[in-house]
Amino acid sequence: MNIVIAGSGKLGTMLTQRLAAEGHNITIIDQDLNVTAELIEEYDIMALEGNCASMQILREAGIAEADLLIVTTGSDELNLLCCMTAHAMNRNLHTIARIRTPEYMESTYAMRKPLALSLTVNPERHAAREISRLLKYPGFIKREKFANGLIEIVGVKITENSPIKGKALHEMPKVAHCQVIVCTVLRGGKTITPDGTFVFEEGDVIYVTASAENLNTLLKNLGLIKRKIKNVIIAGGGRICYYLTKVLDSDNFNIKIIEKDAERCEELAEHFSNVTIIHGDASSMHVLEREGIEDCDALISMTGMDEQNAVISIYGSSLNIPKVITKLGRAEHVQIYDNLPVGSLVSPKELSCNTIVRYVRAMQNQVGSAITVHSIAEGKAEAIEFIVDENTKHCDEALKDITLKKEVLIASITHGRMIEFPNGDSTFHQGDRIVVVKSGNRPIHQLNDIFAG
């Protein structure tokens, strides 16, 4: 597909990398000549320098032949103008804009037709939702929904006291007391697709498929159950904090926000009346101690600086706070942070990137294409959901008779609302939803891509 990406910040670059790797024709537009020069050296793409809302530049970028425009510049207004201009030049164009100003959320949704928006992404709101989901089940370091929420893939870190530490994979059902499938294991920065004899070690992060109903059982039996989270300290009162507070407020949390900027504090105080807002530097140990960090149930570090967030989270972990969440602006640093005790990592950029990649894949092929895509295990593996249709090969054959590609695993099959965790005798039929987990570099676009030969 011909895709134009306007604005090459962190999100734009991440998208360029992901979409170029999937074989799309990418043209990027950025104001900064140095940025474009650097990107064409790194990826197989075209780059233009200029204002992305200018018709001249859009014409040069080949907007007339483009299928999709993704605008991720720093300014929401420019993003909107760019989408409208481009759509006026090509009526068949799909447009995706990043809109992050909270005040625009309602208008861009209500006016998505006149504004010519196919999809808007808001990284900060994505991140806020993700954090609230993590707070509800504090034992999991990552949660992804599939099959309309029937199934989830959750990440679990194996600690010193974990009941499955030192156990082999085939003993897992006995410990968990519910049906689960371990899709992939992250050990020392590498993904492993485990077999029955695989033995879990301390420090492994395992990604487990389970039905949404069984999440509580799983938490309890893996020794991950923790007291319900009540007191939350949020370091940094940025946009994610705004959205998060909005989501959490209704669930009766005790929220305390520590923010450096006095004006921002006042703004937040104006919006949220039953939230404690502290004016102070969250990276200062003294301030954190004064605000009762030792007694809180969850610490969320999301100041504007990744380094500061890491420091705050490491301090929080050292005090044994039950749940620590760290926001990561630069997603490529995830490997460095993962070796540090920073709790769950949330990267707003990666979440938005996943949403957009999902949209692109859905556009690319209406039949047999992925309906949900989540990158898991630090982006080294992907969990992809498909619907079985009449073109799918090997329908109604037992899984033990089908050979799958290397590094591919079927994590679950859902027939209607019936969830099946596949074994050798399982089959799939037309209309079923299948969740596939793959590691390795080769992209999988269609369900048929998972079969060997």
Place this chain on the structure above:
Amino acid sequence: MNYKIMLKIHAWILLIESVLMVPPLIISMCMHESRNVFGFLLTIIITFALATIFGIISRDAKAKFYAREGFVCVGMAWIVMCLLGALPFFFSGTIPHYVDAFFETVSGFTTTGSSILNEVEHLGKGMLWWRSFSHWVGGMGVLVFFLAIIPVSGSGGFSLHILRAESTGPAVGKSTPKMRETAAALYIIYIGLTVLDFIFLLIGKMKVFDAACIAFGTAGTGGFTVLNTGFATYTPFAINVTTVFMLLFGVNFSIYFMLLFKRVWSAIKNEELICYVVIVLCSTLFFAINIYQKTAQTMHLNETIMHSAFQVGALITTTGYATADFAQWPAFSQAVALVLMMIGACAGSTGGGMKIARVMLLFKSLKRNAHKLNKPSEIRVVKFNRQKVSEQTIANVNAYLAAYVLLIVISFLIVSLDKANYSVTSNLSAVISTFNNIGPALDQIGPMSNFSGYSALSKIVFSVDMLFGRLEIFPILMLLLPHTYKKH
């Protein structure tokens, strides 16, 4: 430096080269040229074996590839390609000295067309095919061919470094987002034009073998011919066809790309193209008037214009075919010929020389700088095709000019030490001719003569100059700099 990935690319290039030697092998077999068959067969075996060994060593190469690797890889690949491409001449005994064979092959791949052979027909059809075909391969570049056929997924940047190092002109860019498509488009246009040329020559009743070889030489803007008499005995129709096609191959290929996508207007408004056409018309007129004054009694006006146009085409595109001995022309015409050689064809074409785009940028920046002396506070930017040219590009062009002059001077001094003791005009024009990939020079090295009188050292200097010229200096220069090989 990532040596393994470079080795891997070399493995591919050698594999391509060994495949390219199969057609001349078959021709040699059909013509029962037993020594040529031996020469090609042995070379193919050696090249293929080397490709296999390189491939095995580099099978776990990582895809880390930066500008430095791109330049060094292209420079190295060309040298290796020429070293192996010379072997058929050497093994078959048609050119007994390896240095001579190397000179001839470099001259082929760099599309120069300079020769050390007094007569070519004794080489045999297989060798003549290989000589001319090397022009065709070298014209667009074998690494661009590699980019067109090998899927280079996941390591996007490295392809651009290769394209930049191998293609001609000051600002090389892609015409499509994907390198593979750009490279494939370039080759499709290239093959299409070559086939068209071949068909026209056939219509002109040229022999099939001659037509193919002449078409290869024209397409790559090389200049090797297959007859001892060079181009002189072909019909006026063949001469006119070749004039037109030489000029077509001297045009920036992105213009054809624009025409294919119906962006006619931006193709026609291209500043470089306009300048190219003006230079061609004016110099044809100069030649015609200047020569007609002298030869009015012996030559018809039409004939004069035909030969003038052919010679302008052959010189500005740096093809170097000759229907007339321009070394015998009046002084002014010879001077114009020398200037045309140095200007060369358009950027992004198969021609050599400094490239019209570079010369235009030099003039424009000179004008700007002169104006700056007059009014220091006035700001002016250099524009090309109605777009601002970055100061970095201008600096690169200036650096190119400096390196160009310096290398020509050094080569000239070394060649002047030669025992053969040619005239100053011969030596200087020979250096300029090889550096700009033309072929024939002036005076004693004119179109009806050749380079065989020079010593081995001079021939090596000329060979290096040809490589400098074809790869536009920096890839070869990088190879010679010690700090290229330092780790950090």
